[in-house]
Amino acid sequence: MQFWADGTDKDTEGTWIWGTTGEHFEISDWQAGEPNHEAGEEDCLTLFRNYDYHWNDDLCDRLLGYVCEKE
Numbered sequence: 042m043q044f045w046a047d048g049t050d051k052d053t054e055g056t057w058i059w060g061t062t063g064e065h066f067e068i069s070d071w072q073a074g075e076p077n078h079e080a081g082e083e084d085c086l087t088l089f090r091n092y093d094y095h096w097n098d099d100l101c102d103r104l105l106g107y108v109c110e111k112e
C-alpha cells in the first residue's frame with residue numbers, strides 16, 4: 042500500500058517541490074535507492090508500506106490514497 046504525499050519533480054527531474062506550494066523540500070526521508078525515476082517516468086512522491094513508509098517516487102497517475110497536512 043502506498044499513499045500520495047504531494048511532492049513532485051515533474052517540472053525539473055531531481056528537483057523535488059511540494060505540488061501545492063512550489064516550495065523545495067527542506068527535509069526528506071527517501072528509502073535507500075530512491076528516488077530512482079524508474080523507467081524514466083516516476084515523478085510523484087509516495088509513502089510506501091514496503092519501505093516502512095520511507096519515501097518513494099512513483100508514476101503520478103496511479104490511483105492511491107493520500108495524506109495531507111492538518112493546519
Ligand SMILES: [Ca+2]
Nearest residue numbers: 050078083084
Ligand atoms: Ca522523477
Ligand SMILES: [Ca+2]
Nearest residue numbers: 077078097098
Ligand atoms: Ca521509485
